[in-house]
Amino acid sequence: MTARRTQKVSAKEVTKRILNHEDLFILDVRNESDFSDWKIEGNSVEIINIPYFDLLDDMRPALDKIPADKEIVVVCAKEGSSIFVAEQLAEAGLNHVSYLEGGMKSWSEHLEPVKVSDLSGGGELYQFVRIGKGCLSYMVLSNGEAAIIDTSRMIDQYEQFMQENSVKLVHTIDTHLHADHISGGRALAQMYAASYHLPPKDAQEVTFAYEELAEGKDITVGQETIKVQPIYTPGHTIGSTSFIIDNTYILTGDILFIESIGRPDLAGIAEDWAGDLRDTLYGRYKELSEELIVLPAHFGKITELGEGGLVSGRLGTLFSENPGLNIEDESEFRRTVTESLPPQPHSYQEIRKANRGEITPNKEEQREMEMGPNRCAVHDK
Template sequence: MMVKAWTAAQVARKVTDNENVFILDVRNKEAFEDWKIEGKQIAYLNMPYFELLDGVEEILPQIPTDRELLVVCAKEGSSIMIAQMLEEAGHEVAYLEGGMKSWSMHIEPIKVGDLTGGGELYQFVRLGKGCLSYMVLANGEAAVIDAVRFTDIFVDFAKEKNVKITHVFDTHLHADHISGGRQIAMTTGATYYLPPKDAEEVVFDFEDLMDGLKVQIGSVTIEALYSPGHTIGSTSFVIDDGYLLTGDILFIDSIGRPDLAGLAEDWVGDLRTTLYERYRELLDELVVLPAHFMIMEELNVDGSVAKRLGDLFAENHGLNIEDTDEFRTTVTDNLPPQPNAYKQIRQVNMGKWKPNVDEQTEMEIGPNRCAVR
């Protein structure tokens, strides 16, 4: 009898629905501590599979019987074997189909708001990587912002909604994941925009994403706001006078890191100016939609990641450090490790390297690390 499999989509729904799940993660300790499936009601046991080859009897007392049980490994093979052992021991158990590789790839589209003239705004949540992409739909047209590399998801979603993708934007040159923006533009004939200050080494054609640029998607206006600090070209968007897409500058529980091009000391001043001056001039009622989330507590009940700008001014520590020197020290002294393969990812996003699918997957494995802790 085959052990049942849970898809990444099923696991994502259990996470966002706050279901009680116990995960036996059979990857090595370093991989588990670096990156795992997280959720408010998720409990864990990490035990490398090679320590279970002779049987699971020793860990049975640590496995609860009042929660659903899921076994996880890197690519699924080891988890199937261990799940079968647990089933033979009397447990009802499932394994994650495709392992953490599939978890890294799963994307869930969530509607976050209605826009002028019947338009809609969707957030595409990549739970396993903490990446957030967006699509604005209105009057038969669509714009995509900060798309990840799984371009079919955006192209197919637009087809389902009977809209044509006409504009594609990247808020900055990404360093933690491979952008799908240019590929979507090539597939659909859309115009692709990138901040020119981030694109000095880019080897493909693009339109300059400049401060004050206004683009119409049907009845909806998208306006660019230059907001450097994470990168020198980082640009935010005000959508329909109701939403602020902050890229990697401002998150729900943290702020962007300024060092992924090795220029933390140079860019920390730009980061402060953006957060403490440019954003302060905006309406508190704008709903902040970042390009990443760091912890599961940042997710709302519906699985979206969004919060009023005014609330962030009151609650986000990174927006409440009045002393300039203290801000500089806080930012530069609290940087997490660099994202996996970030230098190579930057090269890919510049168009200088075209890795195959397996190489792309390997480069993106692990958590995002775009925020100051």
Template sequence: MAKAWTAAQVARKVIDNEQLFILDVRNKEAFEDWKIEGKQFEYLNIPYFELLDGVEEILPQIPTDRELLVVCAKEGSSVMIAQMLEAEGREAAYLAGGMKSWSTYIEPIKIDDLTDGGELYQFVRLGKGCLSYMVMANGEAAVIDAVRFTDVFIDFAKEKNVTITHVFDTHLHADHISGGRKIAEITGATYYLPPKDAEEVVFDFHDVLDGLKVQIGSVNIEALYSPGHTIGSTSFVIDSRYLLTGDILFIDSIGRPDLAGLAEDWVDDLRTTLYDRYRELIDELIVLPAHFMIVEELNADGSVAKRLGDLFAENHGLNIEDAEEFRKTVTDHLPPQPNAYKQIRYVNMGKLKPNYDEQTEMEIGPNRCAVR
């Protein structure tokens, strides 16, 4: 009987940089669009319907010196193929819940200790490239850019014996459904959103304005208006040491300005943020983005973080001197729009209320918040 591996088990193999061979039995288009990424993973994509008569012909393509995982969309096909491989004497596991479960798994990683016993955690959603944060100190906690799986954050706060008092979104998200407002409703925390992104929202919130300062115990959180990905995009400086950039600046790229259909209008804001506002900050700040694009951006501990000064030196998007060339680079190298991004924006405005399965379908697929 083939073994079931959980998304958490696969996540550890990604983070620990282990070898793995993945037989992905989804169709070619789905595989090429989005797959489980690991620095030492190898892949074979054969749609399951091509294997219904047997797996004998693909056995020579599957190495025997590393673990084998079969993956499909929701689990059923991978169970069948894994069992067929086992019948041929090849040990195989399948991903429980398929890519659907991979899309939802979140791994909390400690980033650092903060002032007077405070702590900063990054929540890494490996299958979607989403990064959320929790700042905690003196029994209080703030959550930034939470994804929709609110129990992860609420349970983690309980485990750490802290009360969530503040919840922030750096902008109105378009590639995933925010859990920020729901966390605030459940915990009684104050929910903050940049007002320039919130002209169409249908719920109450507190404004995130440039220079806003919030204390979480002994830790200071300060807002820095940084438009460009959206017109309201706002970064946060944590404890004068960390820069949460939202979807404006990533480790290997920069944010795209077009998810509200306003690329030509917002590209100048994006350049001003990256080339003026951020350059006024100290190089020693550690950048913590709201997304990552490729698995190579992960550090050895699985975190996604890098010194701002290093990004000024290494990130191509921060080194385009000519403004017109920057504009052309940004507007001409945009990847496909995220899956269901218009509906997701409406959900985050409070205008749509899809059920759990509908939310899952909206979010299926890779993160596409960056300029290529």
């Protein structure tokens, strides 16, 4: 009798299925608390959780809940447990069983490039969707040059994309000092002898040299006047900076998301920054064109992913529909952004230290520091 075989499926393949709205049935075998905190989500995803230790001696708890006519993807933290469960399910007679290669660690690290648009100067703008973490980064391409905004630490994936598009990196830019993920901007800039840019008000304790972002100081990419224009917009951090690209797109960092707004409490001075956040959202952003397309640095819910996975929204529409932009009473706004917030990001203090250059965690330590969902928004509970 021929043994039934299982197959591995990559995080990229699972991402494509979710973005294409293909039916996906997932058996997550992590413990209940980890599953409740963070899981694979999608409009076409059906997922159940049965801890690995409940299946060691008997697969019936899983077999009773799994549809026999669907492909099953088994998921665990790192991969090993899911291989065992997938093999046992195949031996029990299921015909379409696979496991997520690299487990939730690989899910957390995959970047999916999504084209935003061609730009008027002949270049292109891409959004990199880190679907397992909720992080969004951006790449501007023009005349053989590239700039990356809010780079994740998985710099090899940006390198591959740049090689495929025959461009050289000239700038990396962080909209602010991140607290939920380790920035790859400085490391990538060093590899390519590119310039690394950071808001000076967020960089007072950094241990390295950088280019200061300043309002009105354009950052040019390529030879065709594709410019990234900083707009100083404090609130999430004291130095948070937004960028307008091609007079069409506004990169809002962690100040403004599609369905929520940034939280001001990750430096321990929420009361001080709540006013800055309100001034930015209800003042500076209100003065901008409502036709600008908002491109944030994070998304909180899978529902924020649009066609092809793109996370974006017209600024005028957000002023109508985003709850965080519709709190008229200032006292109520302050309460909203300082009280009853979701848990703070995992290891966020250590992540801030790493982004300041104060500590240098190795690759595995960086993975552990970042595990879990995005928690940079006020309304993501």
